[in-house]
Amino acid sequence: MKLKLLVMTAFCILLSSCALTTSYDFDKTVDFSNYKSFTIYQQGIDKLKLNDIDKSRIIRALEDQLKSKGLTESADGDLIVNVLASSKKVINVDNDPYWNGPWGWGYYWAPSSTVYETREGKLTFHLVDSKKNILVWEGMVDGFDVGNIKNKEEQINKAIQKIFNYYPPKKKNNSYY
Secondary structure (H helix, E strand, O other), X not given: OHHHHHHHHHHHHHHHHOOOEEEEEXXXXXXXXXXXXXEEOHHHHXXXXXXXXXXXXXXXHHHHHHHHOOOEEOOOOOEEEEEEEEEEXXXXXXXXXOOXXXXXXXXXXXXXXXXXXXXXXXXXXXXXXXXXXXXXXXXXEEEEEOOOOOXXXXXXXXXXXHHHHHOOOOEEOOEEO
């Protein structure tokens, strides 16, 4: 019974450590239905400290999400989309507090700890009104494993899809909530 509890606890911790965290903010005085087109700020993309493959993945996922929201891409869009990327070092510690053994040759293992480091990525998106030159919506998503090359495209797509679930902001009784 204790083993089942330990396994379930470890599984929950593992899942929560892989979870993408989102946050967003927006100008509540803006009517987002007025925005019909977007332009991706290429100078912002060029400044990202990412390889060209990841930049292309971000642009494709971003274009797909914005087009799915009814916006069209235009050289002089109503919204200018800027992207920022950052990462931070995360130190993880796994503890095994139990004595183990004997198996096979009869060896015993003492309690141990394993320390390992990962890099956690964060993407920030700024939507700027191109006519007024003011920030109208900001979304951030973090928590994806930067070092996981095998699933990087999937992680980027999932992260961008998750944050753009909050765009455009929903109205409740003719005002934003």
